[in-house]
Amino acid sequence: MSETGVQARRSAVYLLDQVLGEGRLMSELIGGGVLDRLGPDDRARAQRLALETLRGLERADRILQRHLQKQPPLSVHNVLRLATVELCQGGAAHGVVNASVTIVSKNKRTQPMKGLVNAVLRKVAAKGPEAWEALRAPRLPRWLRDPLAMAYGSDGVGAMERAHFAGAPLDLTAKSDPEALAKLVGGTLLPTGSVRVNAGQQVSTLPGYDTGDWWVQDAAAAMPVQILAPQKGEKILDLCAAPGGKTMQIAASGAAVTAVDDSEGRMKRLKENLDRTGLKAKTRVSDVLEMSGQWDAILLDAPCSATGTIRRHPDLPHAKDGSDFGELISLQAQMIDHAVSLLKPGGRLVFCTCSLLPDEGECQVEEALERHSDLSVDREAILRLGLAEEWMTEEGGLRLRPDYWSDLGGMDGFYMASLRKNSH
Numbered sequence: 037m038s039e040t041g042v043q044a045r046r047s048a049v050y051l052l053d054q055v056l057g058e059g060r061l062m063s064e065l066i067g068g069g070v071l072d073r074l075g076p077d078d079r080a081r082a083q084r085l086a087l088e089t090l091r092g093l094e095r096a097d098r099i100l101q102r103h104l105q106k107q108p109p110l111s112v113h114n115v116l117r118l119a120t121v122e123l124c125q126g127g128a129a130h131g132v133v134n135a136s137v138t139i140v141s142k143n144k145r146t147q148p149m150k151g152l153v154n155a156v157l158r159k160v161a162a163k164g165p166e167a168w169e170a171l172r173a174p175r176l177p178r179w180l181r182d183p184l185a186m187a188y189g190s191d192g193v194g195a196m197e198r199a200h201f202a203g204a205p206l207d208l209t210a211k212s213d214p215e216a217l218a219k220l221v222g223g224t225l226l227p228t229g230s231v232r233v234n235a236g237q238q239v240s241t242l243p244g245y246d247t248g249d250w251w252v253q254d255a256a257a258a259m260p261v262q263i264l265a266p267q268k269g270e271k272i273l274d275l276c277a278a279p280g281g282k283t284m285q286i287a288a289s290g291a292a293v294t295a296v297d298d299s300e301g302r303m304k305r306l307k308e309n310l311d312r313t314g315l316k317a318k319t320r321v322s323d324v325l326e327m328s329g330q331w332d333a334i335l336l337d338a339p340c341s342a343t344g345t346i347r348r349h350p351d352l353p354h355a356k357d358g359s360d361f362g363e364l365i366s367l368q369a370q371m372i373d374h375a376v377s378l379l380k381p382g383g384r385l386v387f388c389t390c391s392l393l394p395d396e397g398e399c400q401v402e403e404a405l406e407r408h409s410d411l412s413v414d415r416e417a418i419l420r421l422g423l424a425e426e427w428m429t430e431e432g433g434l435r436l437r438p439d440y441w442s443d444l445g446g447m448d449g450f451y452m453a454s455l456r457k458n459s460h
């Protein structure tokens with residue numbers, strides 16, 4: 037790390053300022069190139085530091101409160117939060133405090149606060165680590181906690197919050213042989229065939245990356261295609277396909293898949309993924325609602341709140357406030373209706389979202405069944421996965437939560453259901 041870590045930490049503070057001050061998502065910021073001027077090590081470090089700080093934000097604030105008489109300006113506060121998380125997670129006091137004071141000194145506006153930063157962080161270095169361990173797992177903000185508590189109870193939300201705080205391992209989907217892949221990468225084979233390795237590994241250095249033997253995909257995100265069970269020769273439409281994790285699963289089964297997404301940039305990534313793995317799919321940059329044709333089976337991985345991915349994206353609860361979810365929910369319903377019109381009689385539609393909100397899962401399916409008398413739910417498709425039966429929902433879908441498989445390292449939150457269009 038350059039300049040004893042000042043560059044990476046400064047960039048991490050910038051990311052925090054943008055997420056917490058401007059409501060920007062880390063993926064947008066990084067996709068927009070804000071870390072591009074850093075070398076690869078500093079870039080990875082900046083990103084990791086910002087994510088760790090967002091994960092532990094509530095704990096950092098509680099510790100800092102004890103040493104601050106009033107809240108400092110946001111960017112100084114973020115320097116302190118970042119340093120507190122580092123110090124409480126075993127960072128060497130001397131390096132962390134010095135780097136923080138340097139960052140504050142480099143800016144004319146914050147320069148006068150360097151004495152405060154130095155004094156507060158010395159206290160945190162002495163007392164913080166012990167206090168950190170005694171604090172609860174950070175809570176979700178009210179706008180998200182309240183609806184989740186309604187759906188899963190306060191114990192359920194508490195378990196999810198602990199899973200969010202624990203972070204996520206790295207899951208891989210094998211192109212052909214999961215057991216061989218587990219041996220190749222020294223990972224664990226999960227009950228549904230995904231292979232789990234420790235987080236923090238550089239993906240492109242794992243064996244089999246260059247030869248395209250696998251791709252990164254959370255175990256929960258791999259299940260919708262397992263439920264779809266694509267068959268060789270079937271004509272399958274993958275709606276909202278980019279960056280293509282599910283497209284590759286369908287292509288690997290031997291089915292003829294057409295991948296559709298309205299984002300050119302994300303579609304470019306889907307094509308790069310197909311090239312790396314040597315898998316074949318037709319691709320279309322198009323709005324789902326403009327697609328036509330008749331298909332044997334359709335996967336609809338609809339745009340959603342992404343609240344199931346908070347383990348890996350702890351910025352989301354801080355950057356969002358739920359105000360744009362209503363629009364997403366009505367778009368999901370329109371997409372389901374259009375997908376049903378594209379299904380051959382007897383065909384199947386798997387609807388899924390990486391959301392924890394029932395409005396984007398269970399309710400969508402209940403309402404779709406009311407609107408379409410020719411649709412029914414295929415419960416067998418879910419039972420075939422052999423998961424805990426209590427994960428099946430009343431209407432016959434599958435509800436996955438980040439606190440499930442906690443002994444194995446958890447999974448993303450997801451909802452999925454298989455719908456069949458009656459043939460008469």
Ligand SMILES: C[S@@+](CC[C@H](N)C(=O)[O-])C[C@H]1O[C@@H](n2cnc3c(N)ncnc32)[C@H](O)[C@@H]1O
Nearest residue numbers: 276277278279280281282297298299323324337
């Ligand atoms: C959950 S992501 C898809 C993830 C993907 N299925 C995978 O497994 O890698 C949702 C996608 O929907 C796309 N999308 C959003 N609105 C769309 C629309 N109206 N038509 C087509 N694609 C859309 C987004 O660009 C995004 O790539």
